[in-house]
Amino acid sequence: MSDFGFHLAFWSLAAMTLGGASMIIISRNLIHAVIWLVMSMLGIAGLYLTLSADFIAVVQVLIYVGAISVLMLFAIMLTPRAERDNSQNIKTGGPAALVVLLVMISTLWVAIDTDWGAVREAALTDQARLIGESLIKHYILPFEIGAVLLTAALVGAIALARQDDEDAAVHAASLQAELDGEGSVDPVNVVDPPIASEASDTEAAS
Amino acid sequence: MIIGLEHYLVLGALLFCIGFFIALSKKNAVGVLIGVELMLNAVNLTLIAFSRFGATEVALSTQVFVVFIIAVAAAEVAVGLALALVVYRNRQTISVDRTTLLKG
Numbered sequence: 001m002s003d004f005g006f007h008l009a010f011w012s013l014a015a016m017t018l019g020g021a022s023m024i025i026i027s028r029n030l031i032h033a034v035i036w037l038v039m040s041m042l043g044i045a046g047l048y049l050t051l052s053a054d055f056i057a058v059v060q061v062l063i064y065v066g067a068i069s070v071l072m073l074f075a076i077m078l079t080p081r082a083e084r085d086n087s088q089n090i091k092t093g094g095p096a097a098l099v100v101l102l103v104m105i106s107t108l109w110v111a112i113d114t115d116w117g118a119v120r121e122a123a124l125t126d127q128a129r130l131i132g133e134s135l136i137k138h139y140i141l142p143f144e145i146g147a148v149l150l151t152a153a154l155v156g157a158i159a160l161a162r163q164d165d166e167d168a169a170v171h172a173a174s175l176q177a178e179l180d181g182e183g184s185v186d187p188v189n190v191v192d193p194p195i196a197s198e199a200s201d202t203e204a205a206s
Numbered sequence: 207m208i209i210g211l212e213h214y215l216v217l218g219a220l221l222f223c224i225g226f227f228i229a230l231s232k233k234n235a236v237g238v239l240i241g242v243e244l245m246l247n248a249v250n251l252t253l254i255a256f257s258r259f260g261a262t263e264v265a266l267s268t269q270v271f272v273v274f275i276i277a278v279a280a281a282e283v284a285v286g287l288a289l290a291l292v293v294y295r296n297r298q299t300i301s302v303d304r305t306t307l308l309k310g
Contacts, residue, residue, distance in 0.1 A: 010209050014217050018220060018221065021225065024228055025224070037240050044247050044250070044251055047217070048254055053257065053258065055269070056273070059276060060250075063280055064243070064247070068243065068279075072239070074287075075287040075291060079290075079300060097227065107223070116211050116259070119259050124258075124265045130266055131273065134267070149278065150277060150280070150281050152281075157288035161288040
């Protein structure tokens with residue numbers, strides 16, 4: 001690995017990560033904040049690659065850049081525009097900044113001052129296979145608990161976010177009234193024309 | 207200068223502090239969640255740095271640990287955003303200092 005290229009990659013990815021994270025603080029629109037978060041996450045994925053953790057980098061891109069940011073954008077778009085304001089900060093910003101400053105000083109001091117011992121030169125190879133094997137050998141119980149946790153979280157999120165039956169009935173009634181007022185579209189009788197669906201099938205196949 | 211463990215640790219610490227500040231100072235509940243995500247990512251970055259530069263025995267287990275952290279973070283975001291939606295539906299706001307239902 002060429003030394004100059006490694007330096008360039010590290011410093012540009014570090015700037016991308018910290019810059020994206022800092023822009024979240026000052027961006028006024030919450031959607032822009034999520035876009036900056038995506039940039040920061042991509043920088044972290046690149047940093048994983050410089051640490052030769054290729055599997056974790058791919059997982060980072062798939063889950064954080066792909067799934068979590070889209071989930072956040074959906075949640076923001078399901079609340080109206082007035083709630084997208086990210087510029088407001090709480091009134092106790094001064095004490096918060098003080099606490100953060102103390103944490104920063106102590107963690108930086110520990111990171112720099114500690115003697116971390118000998119640095120290993122060789123990176124782990126064949127990581128995806130090793131992680132998969134240890135997940136179903138050593139860590140089978142946490143793996144199963146994680147599966148149950150994810151299922152419970154998904155079911156819980158759906159149960160929380162779905163509307164009550166009364167709300168849904170009111171919403172459907174208002175929607176129906178709107179459609180009746182227009183008098184042109186009847187949602188029950190709208191059927192896809194068979195020719196169009198066949199055409200889309202052949203398009204998908206090709 | 208060789209880029210070593212300390213560089214990644216300092217980067218992780220700075221990222222953690224930025225996320226911590228966002229989580230403490232933002233009014234919007236989704237903004238707070240973004241801060242928490244940044245903190246989790248900073249910890250992951252630190253763990254992966256130890257996996258690369260630390261002892262051989264911990265190289266694999268830290269990576270497995272990071273996989274579990276990512277899974278739990280995904281569950282946390284799903285439930286947190288659903289909670290934000292429910293709070294918005296009931297209180298017409300997701301500002302964390304106006305949801306004072308539990309205030310005595």
